[in-house]
Amino acid sequence: MSTTGQLQQHILRRTHFSEVELAEFFTAFRQVRVKKRQFIVQPEFVPKHRFYVVQGCLRAYVIGDEGQEHTIQFAIDDWWITDYNSYIYQQPASMFIMALEDSIVLQIDYETEQRLKQQCHAYETYFRILAETTAAHMARRVITNLTKTAEQRYEMFLERYPDVAAKVPQYALASYLGMTTEYLSKLRHKRLKS
Numbered sequence: 001m002s003t004t005g006q007l008q009q010h011i012l013r014r015t016h017f018s019e020v021e022l023a024e025f026f027t028a029f030r031q032v033r034v035k036k037r038q039f040i041v042q043p044e045f046v047p048k049h050r051f052y053v054v055q056g057c058l059r060a061y062v063i064g065d066e067g068q069e070h071t072i073q074f075a076i077d078d079w080w081i082t083d084y085n086s087y088i089y090q091q092p093a094s095m096f097i098m099a100l101e102d103s104i105v106l107q108i109d110y111e112t113e114q115r116l117k118q119q120c121h122a123y124e125t126y127f128r129i130l131a132e133t134t135a136a137h138m139a140r141r142v143i144t145n146l147t148k149t150a151e152q153r154y155e156m157f158l159e160r161y162p163d164v165a166a167k168v169p170q171y172a173l174a175s176y177l178g179m180t181t182e183y184l185s186k187l188r189h190k191r192l193k194s
Contacts, residue, residue: 004029007052007106010078014129017122025123028116029106034058034099041083041097046090049107050082051075056103057167061175062095071176074164080130100168150179154187 004026011017017025034040034056041047041060051058053075060073060081072095075081086093090110116123144153154177158165165173174184 004106006054006078010052011126015122015126017126021120021122024120025116028108028112030108032105032107034103034105036099036101036103039096039098040105041086041093041095043094043096044092047083047087047093048109050080050087050110050113051097051105051107053077053079053081054104054106056105057100057164058097058103058105059100059168059172060095060097061172069171069175071172074161074168074172074176076164076167080134084134100172145178150177150183151187153177154179154184 007026007029008022011022011025029052031054032040032051040049040051040058055077058075058081059071060075060083061069061071063069073081081097083093083095083097085091086095087110113127117127118124144156148156157173157177168176170184170188171181174181177184179187
């Protein structure tokens with residue numbers, strides 16, 4: 001399937017674009033190959049793009065005052081990623097976004113996205129749906145982190161995102177779940193034994 005074909009399916013599962021709207025929408029994107037360990041967003045630089053992952057795996061994270069990495073988001077095939085707060089407000093980024101494997105993304109720049117949303121209601125609807133989905137996911141994650149044990153968070157993640165769990169390194173998953181790599185290793189071992 002072509003890269004735009006994959007994005008087209010993604011769009012049409014969420015809203016309706018006419019053939020003309022789809023064609024115009026795809027002209028706004030540029031395909032980019034991202035090498036493993038390459039950064040596409042870094043702190044102190046204003047993120048100019050939003051990225052749709054065609055193929056690969058990316059990780060968004062921040063580094064705390066004590067040098068500890070905290071994973072904010074993963075993105076695999078058919079997911080979007082950027083430093084949303086910084087992208088939306090066009091302010092310097094607060095996080096790193098790095099490829100965990102060689103990846104292919106479609107990027108759209110901020111100005112083009114704004115122009116598209118102003119010119120067509122369907123584009124505005126699509127990006128609103130993306131924003132609502134992202135907000136709901138982040139709220140669910142905060143609630144889960146506040147109300148579930150580390151083991152429950154791990155089990156829920158495996159159930160909800162088995163493809164991500166299979167792709168990401170253990171240190172990154174542990175960071176996302178708010179536990180040490182050693183504790184995650186114990187949970188994995190315990191799960192294998194049961």
